[in-house]
Amino acid sequence: MPAPKASRSSARFPSRLAGPALALVLLASPSLGWAEDGASGAAVSSLATTTDGELLKVQGGDLYASRDQGRSWIELALPAEATGRIDEVAVAAGPDEALYASGPDVGVFQSKDDGKSWTNVGGTLPSLHVTAFAPHATEASTLYAFIPEKGIYRSRDAGGEWTMMARGPAPREGALLDQMDAVVDNVRQFLHTDMEGSMESGWLYAATSEGLRVTMDCFCLWRETGEFPGTVEAVAADPTHPEDVYAAAGAELFKSADGGRTFSTAAAPETPVTAMTVQAGGLVYAGTEDGAVLVSRDKAAGWTRADE
Amino acid sequence: MSRRCLIVLAGVLATSASTAQVPSPLDPATVEAGRAIYGENCVACHGERGQGAENWRQPDENGNLPPPPHDASGHAWRHPDAVLYHMVLDGWRDPFNKMEDLTMPPFEGVLEPREIRAVLIYVKTLWTPEQRAAQAEESRDRPFPDEAHTPVGHGRP
Numbered sequence: 001m002p003a004p005k006a007s008r009s010s011a012r013f014p015s016r017l018a019g020p021a022l023a024l025v026l027l028a029s030p031s032l033g034w035a036e037d038g039a040s041g042a043a044v045s046s047l048a049t050t051t052d053g054e055l056l057k058v059q060g061g062d063l064y065a066s067r068d069q070g071r072s073w074i075e076l077a078l079p080a081e082a083t084g085r086i087d088e089v090a091v092a093a094g095p096d097e098a099l100y101a102s103g104p105d106v107g108v109f110q111s112k113d114d115g116k117s118w119t120n121v122g123g124t125l126p127s128l129h130v131t132a133f134a135p136h137a138t139e140a141s142t143l144y145a146f147i148p149e150k151g152i153y154r155s156r157d158a159g160g161e162w163t164m165m166a167r168g169p170a171p172r173e174g175a176l177l178d179q180m181d182a183v184v185d186n187v188r189q190f191l192h193t194d195m196e197g198s199m200e201s202g203w204l205y206a207a208t209s210e211g212l213r214v215t216m217d218c219f220c221l222w223r224e225t226g227e228f229p230g231t232v233e234a235v236a237a238d239p240t241h242p243e244d245v246y247a248a249a250g251a252e253l254f255k256s257a258d259g260g261r262t263f264s265t266a267a268a269p270e271t272p273v274t275a276m277t278v279q280a281g282g283l284v285y286a287g288t289e290d291g292a293v294l295v296s297r298d299k300a301a302g303w304t305r306a307d308e
Numbered sequence: 309m310s311r312r313c314l315i316v317l318a319g320v321l322a323t324s325a326s327t328a329q330v331p332s333p334l335d336p337a338t339v340e341a342g343r344a345i346y347g348e349n350c351v352a353c354h355g356e357r358g359q360g361a362e363n364w365r366q367p368d369e370n371g372n373l374p375p376p377p378h379d380a381s382g383h384a385w386r387h388p389d390a391v392l393y394h395m396v397l398d399g400w401r402d403p404f405n406k407m408e409d410l411t412m413p414p415f416e417g418v419l420e421p422r423e424i425r426a427v428l429i430y431v432k433t434l435w436t437p438e439q440r441a442a443q444a445e446e447s448r449d450r451p452f453p454d455e456a457h458t459p460v461g462h463g464r465p
Binding site for chain 2: 196
């Protein structure tokens with residue numbers, strides 16, 4: 001829909017406003033202003049992209065947007081009702097491309113006006129303790145949220161109602177039937193893709209403290225994919241080629257061209273990667289532990305700072 | 309299965325089925341026809357009581373999944389009728405399977421549409437009422453294909 005796009009651009013990027021008006025906006029709204037990329041030095045905890053190339057990041061609990069592939073950023077308003085720190089940002093499928101912000105003491109908030117206002121859509125979840133969140137790759141209203149002490153919840157109406165679907169990925173020692181109530185302690189991130197072959201509509205990946213897990217989105221069976229002995233910090237896939245999956249673990253970076261059946265080592269930035277996203281077409285972004293955002297134009301064969 | 313596990317599993321199922329209607333009774337004649345079809349075509353892989361293969365959660369050396377159970381311990385109930393129907397008709401290949409073989413063989417040309425429907429209705433008798441209710445809810449928008457709606461014994465489509 002063209003109208004929301006126009007609204008988004010003007011709302012997120014005050015550079016399009018006339019100079020005096022821009023000054024007034026910045027003075028009146030302390031939450032809107034140009035931010036030095038990585039100024040805080042805090043780790044980038046989440047990255048996301050829109051279909052028109054906008055890049056979003058969460059750094060130090062704050063939310064930023066960039067329309068020039070990470071060269072400059074503006075800070076967006078956070079949900080005023082949020083009681084905790086935002087850890088993740090995600091963009092839903094569909095023409096509206098609603099934004100979602102979530103965190104372990106936050107629940108889930110939605111914005112349909114490019115971050116100007118936020119609505120709590122986690123109200124029917126049993127807890128605010130959402131440690132992983134992902135929108136469906138193609139269904140605008142389908143969302144997934146993980147609450148460690150409860151399980152995986154799915155909403156099919158953009159957060160109006162949530163239904164518990166499964167407990168979650170089992171620990172390595174808990175894959176047997178008699179331990180099926182156990183789940184990995186730390187699920188850091190979800191990723192939904194529409195890679196072919198699912199019995200339902202796609203696949204859900206989970207970056208966990210015990211490697212990378214994947215299940216069809218019927219939640220029939222979690223399986224471990226790749227050989228990641230420790231924590232997987234981030235996982236991302238190319239939305240136009242969902243078989244191309246990237247995973248960051250420790251100081252290393254891995255990529256797969258077959259949906260995670262096999263991984264090979266990719267070039268890793270000097271600083272450990274803490275967040276990733278892939279723009280349609282294959283532009284790969286990585287946020288790092290020291291607050292930098294890097295970009296790769298060759299499927300993680302090489303990296304440059306996005307602000308250079 | 310531990311007591312805690314049972315409690316958690318029951319909680320998952322109860323929550324999943326919380327918005328579902330009570331499932332309608334299954335037609336006894338169709339169930340019996342489906343039972344016979346299951347015995348002839350499905351038992352070898354999925355077990356006499358739908359218990360599936362041992363260690364069905366563990367992929368084999370080729371990355372392929374052993375036949376899963378179709379009883380209450382399995383996951384067939386998580387899929388709507390349309391998906392189950394096409395799974396039987398067309399077969400299915402697990403993309404994590406390193407071989408070209410299908411994970412589940414197709415039964416097109418082996419079973420008539422109404423036979424596929426009958427065998428799936430029989431499988432539903434292996435589920436709990438909560439699972440059947442949840443599956444019925446999932447099937448509301450994705451029911452059996454129309455051509456499969458001819459009851460068993462009422463002529464060929």
